[in-house]
Amino acid sequence: xxxxxxxxxxxxxxxxxxxxxxxxxxxxxxxxxxxxxxxxxxxxxxxxxxxxxxxxxxxxxxxxxxxxxxxxxxxxxxxxxxxxxxxxxxxxxxxxxxxxxxxxxxxxxxxxxxxxxxxxxxxxxxxxxxxxxxxxxxxxxxxxxxxxxxxxxxxxxxxxxxxxxxxxxxxxxxxxxxxxxxxxxxxxxxxxxxxxxxxxxxxxxxxxxxxxxxxxxxxxxxxxxxxxxxxxxxxxxxxxxxxxxxxxxxxxxxxxxxxxxxxxxxxxxxxxxxxxxxxxxxxxxxxxxxxxxxxxxxxxxxxxxxxxxxxxxxxxxxxxxxxxxxxxxxxxxxx
Amino acid sequence: xxxxxxxxxxxxxxxxxxxxxxxxxxxxxxxxxxxxxxxxxxxxxxxxxxxxxxxxxxxxxxxxxxxxxxxxxxxxxxxxxxxxxxxxxxxxxxxxxxxxxxxxxxxxxxxxxxxxxxxxxxxxxxxxxxxxxxxxxxxxxxxxxxxxxxxxxxxxxxxxxxxxxxxxxxxxxxxxxxxxxxxxxxxxxxxxxxxxxxxxxxxxxxxxxxxxxxxxxxxxxxxxxxxxxxxxxxxxxxxxxxxxxxxxxxxxxxxxxxxxxxxxxxxxxxxxxxxxxxxxxxxxxxxxxxxxxxxxxxxxxxxxxxxxxxxxxxxxxxxxxxxxxxxxxxxxxxx
DNA sequence: TTGAAAGCGCTACCAT
DNA sequence: ATGGTAGCGCTTTCAA
Numbered sequence: 001x002x003x004x005x006x007x008x009x010x011x012x013x014x015x016x017x018x019x020x021x022x023x024x025x026x027x028x029x030x031x032x033x034x035x036x037x038x039x040x041x042x043x044x045x046x047x048x049x050x051x052x053x054x055x056x057x058x059x060x061x062x063x064x065x066x067x068x069x070x071x072x073x074x075x076x077x078x079x080x081x082x083x084x085x086x087x088x089x090x091x092x093x094x095x096x097x098x099x100x101x102x103x104x105x106x107x108x109x110x111x112x113x114x115x116x117x118x119x120x121x122x123x124x125x126x127x128x129x130x131x132x133x134x135x136x137x138x139x140x141x142x143x144x145x146x147x148x149x150x151x152x153x154x155x156x157x158x159x160x161x162x163x164x165x166x167x168x169x170x171x172x173x174x175x176x177x178x179x180x181x182x183x184x185x186x187x188x189x190x191x192x193x194x195x196x197x198x199x200x201x202x203x204x205x206x207x208x209x210x211x212x213x214x215x216x217x218x219x220x221x222x223x224x225x226x227x228x229x230x231x232x233x234x235x236x237x238x239x240x241x242x243x244x245x246x247x248x249x250x251x252x253x254x255x256x257x258x259x260x261x262x263x264x265x266x267x268x269x270x271x272x273x274x275x276x277x278x279x280x281x282x283x284x285x286x287x288x289x290x291x292x293x294x295x296x297x298x299x300x301x302x303x304x305x306x307x308x309x310x311x312x313x314x315x316x317x318x319x320x321x322x323x324x325x326x327x328x329x330x331x332x333x334x335x
Numbered sequence: 336x337x338x339x340x341x342x343x344x345x346x347x348x349x350x351x352x353x354x355x356x357x358x359x360x361x362x363x364x365x366x367x368x369x370x371x372x373x374x375x376x377x378x379x380x381x382x383x384x385x386x387x388x389x390x391x392x393x394x395x396x397x398x399x400x401x402x403x404x405x406x407x408x409x410x411x412x413x414x415x416x417x418x419x420x421x422x423x424x425x426x427x428x429x430x431x432x433x434x435x436x437x438x439x440x441x442x443x444x445x446x447x448x449x450x451x452x453x454x455x456x457x458x459x460x461x462x463x464x465x466x467x468x469x470x471x472x473x474x475x476x477x478x479x480x481x482x483x484x485x486x487x488x489x490x491x492x493x494x495x496x497x498x499x500x501x502x503x504x505x506x507x508x509x510x511x512x513x514x515x516x517x518x519x520x521x522x523x524x525x526x527x528x529x530x531x532x533x534x535x536x537x538x539x540x541x542x543x544x545x546x547x548x549x550x551x552x553x554x555x556x557x558x559x560x561x562x563x564x565x566x567x568x569x570x571x572x573x574x575x576x577x578x579x580x581x582x583x584x585x586x587x588x589x590x591x592x593x594x595x596x597x598x599x600x601x602x603x604x605x606x607x608x609x610x611x612x613x614x615x616x617x618x619x620x621x622x623x624x625x626x627x628x629x630x631x632x633x634x635x636x637x638x639x640x641x642x643x644x645x646x647x648x649x650x651x652x653x654x655x656x657x658x659x660x661x662x663x664x665x666x667x668x669x670x
Numbered sequence: 671t672t673g674a675a676a677g678c679g680c681t682a683c684c685a686t
Numbered sequence: 687a688t689g690g691t692a693g694c695g696c697t698t699t700c701a702a
Contacts, residue, residue, distance in 0.1 A: 008679055008680085009679065009680065009681095010679080018689085019689045019690070020679090020680080020681090020689090020690090020691095021681080021682080021683095021688070021689060021690070021691085022687085022688060024680065024681055025681090025682095025687090025688085027680090027681090028681080028682095032687065032688095033687070033688085034687065034688085037687085037688085051453055052453075052679085052680075053394070053679050053680070054453050054454055055390055055393035055394040055397070055399065055455055055678085055679080055680095056394050056679035056680040056681090057679080057680060058390035058393065058680095059388070059390040059391050059393075059394050059678090059680075059694050059696085060679080060680050060694055061680090061681080061694090062390070062694075064454075066433075073419070074415050074418055074419050074422070075412065075416050075419050077410065077412070080409050080410045080412075081410050083409055083434070084408070084409050084410050087434060087435055087436055088436070091435060091447070094450075096433045096435070096454060097433065097434055097435065098401075098431045098432065098433055099432055099433075099434040100422055100426060100431070100432065101419060101422055101423070112426070115426070115429075115431060116431060118386055118389050119389055119399075119431060120389070120390060223615070223616070223619045224619075227619070254619065254620075255619060257621065258619055258620065262621070280410065280558070281558070281616070284558045284559075284562070284589065284590060284593055285589075285593065285620065286593050286621065343694095343695055343696085344695065344696065344697095345695080353672080353673085354672065354673045354674070355673090355674095355695090355697095356673060356674075356675090356698080356699095357671085357673075359697055359698080360671095360672085360697090360698095362696090362697090363697080363698095367671065367672095368672085369671065369672090372671085372672085388694085388695050388696070390694085390695080390696095391678090391694070391696040391697090392695080392696060393678095393696095394679065394680085394694090394695080394696075395677085395678055395695080395697050395698085396678090396696085396697075397678075
């Protein structure tokens with residue numbers, strides 16, 4: 001144990017033979033300080049191993065080098081990856097990341113946000129549980145919705161509908177005509193937008209004379225939901241059964257793969273399965289999962305770029321998803 | 336946008352017709368305040384919706400209601416689950432969680448720790464990348480090693496060796512005699528302790544006349560490492576090939592399952608595979624993974640219990656792992 | 671039991 | 687360009 005930090009700006013000023021104001025100026029950006037004084041102060045700082053007291057700065061500036069992040073569930077691999085990228089970028093900028101989970105509960109989320117706001121963060125990144133904000137927006141602290149849009153708040157997201165349409169195109173190009181869609185909880189915008197985008201594209205193709213049909217099932221975004229719903233889908237008698245399952249998340253898709261295997265069905269021989277997100281696990285499971293990739297890194301960089309003002313973008317920035325074809329989709333046997 | 340918070344203790348004092356000192360006393364624990372005054376102040380607080388300024392408190396107390404958490408990698412499902420539990424418990428106690436990732440880099444970890452310490456957290460929980468601490472310990476801030484032991488620092492961990500031995504017992508009881516062990520990176524204590532515990536139990540059984548043997552391979556804790564090493568193990572000609580693979584992490588084990596399947600080998604018919612950790616995914620993959628569960632929730636509760644002083648434990652608290660038998664292990668065909 | 675006031679460490683303003 | 691100093695909001699003495 002070394003002894004507690006107690007070196008203040010005063011000690012530095014004393015050693016450098018200048019006033020505290022001068023030391024503060026050296027510390028700050030716009031150092032209008034003479035060269036020799038500057039060096040003297042910097043030497044004193046180094047020699048004393050002086051670290052500025054963040055609490056004092058926070059009190060003075062009413063702002064602290066912290067970024068808040070609220071995700072629905074950090075054990076969701078997609079959000080873990082997002083948090084990972086954000087932490088890395090924040091750390092590069094000398095900012096700490098305060099993490100909390102809303103568990104997809106809007107009331108809890110509001111409480112978490114209020115708690116984080118009391119720490120006077122530079123900004124708060126929120127993956128909203130509900131797209132209709134149910135809390136007063138902070139004036140000074142910057143709030144940015146991430147991955148899911150929220151009314152009245154700027155956002156950085158993937159275009160859910162257009163991305164989901166890619167799944168339709170892939171399956172149809174493979175020859176699938178009966179598709180089951182496993183949607184997410186309808187209170188999340190993303191679940192709704194993905195579903196709408198999916199169905200719209202189906203309808204569009206039908207309008208062009210295609211014989212494709214889609215049936216919608218809904219659950220949560222997690223593994224268990226996907227497994228359970230897929231079991232229901234696959235227990236139908238063969239001729240009427242869907243030949244492909246499109247899921248609103250990779251977790252659901254992985255659950256669906258498990259259900260198929262449990263029921264003795266081969267993926268993709270007996271049933272094609274496509275996910276959404278492209279979590280790391282997607283290319284590690286058996287079979288490797290075809291999915292729609294959300295550009296996590298780009299989204300994280302865009303969000304941080306906005307916070308640190310390096311960029312001046314429109315309020316709602318949407319990225320495009322990308323189809324990643326792997327081994328869980330193929331043409332239906334009867335095609 | 337509502338307007339910025341500006342209600343201070345002064346406003347409350349004014350409205351309640353008391354001094355700021357009295358308001359502060361009401362706010363604190365040991366409120367030696369007359370009943371009617373107390374109520375008056377509390378009413379003023381409620382009416383004004385006063386929230387104490389955390390930065391000012393932090394400056395005064397040199398301490399803030401924040402818990403630091405440094406994990407090697409938040410995208411590792413085990414650490415995500417740990418972070419999730421910790422965040423929940425911290426939130427219950429009115430503390431925020433500052434998260435950062437060391438990426439298993441001791442130097443980076445030291446920097447992250449220093450950065451977090453500057454925020455004057457109530458405590459820092461560390462899953463150390465290296466068991467030999469390479470940074471000065473803070474005096475006042477409480478440092479607690481979690482999941483992995485570290486010399487000179489109190490810790491809350493699972494007994495790695497004894498838990499790994501459970502895997503040996505399970506496989507041997509199934510009749511396996513040639514076992515391959517996929518270890519983790521030897522710079523982490525847990526990898527070493529698991530491996531040592533595993534091999535010690537093997538040696539012990541050999542001493543009793545058992546014909547069991549183990550061969551050790553080493554990689555990282557991740558999916559890819561497990562897959563790659565399993566591929567090597569399984570590419571040996573059949574008679575000499577191991578009939579069971581024990582991995583140092585569930586991620587490795589899942590990678591191994593993928594390798595086996597890719598090579599046309601059935602799990603557990605052709606090869607038994609057992610993991611370590613019991614991440615959520617373990618019971619969702621195909622086949623459901625037999626593994627050794629680490630008691631994440633208990634560990635998180637123990638850690639938080641110590642931080643909040645509810646408990647007075649020995650310096651190094653070790654929990655026992657638990658064998659969870661699922662579908663990825665069976666008797667070898669030749670047994 | 672309550673009020674008054676010092677002071678935590680820092681930044682920014684006003685003098686010089 | 688530099689020094690001196692007020693004051694951010696709070697807790698905790700010290701008096702009364």
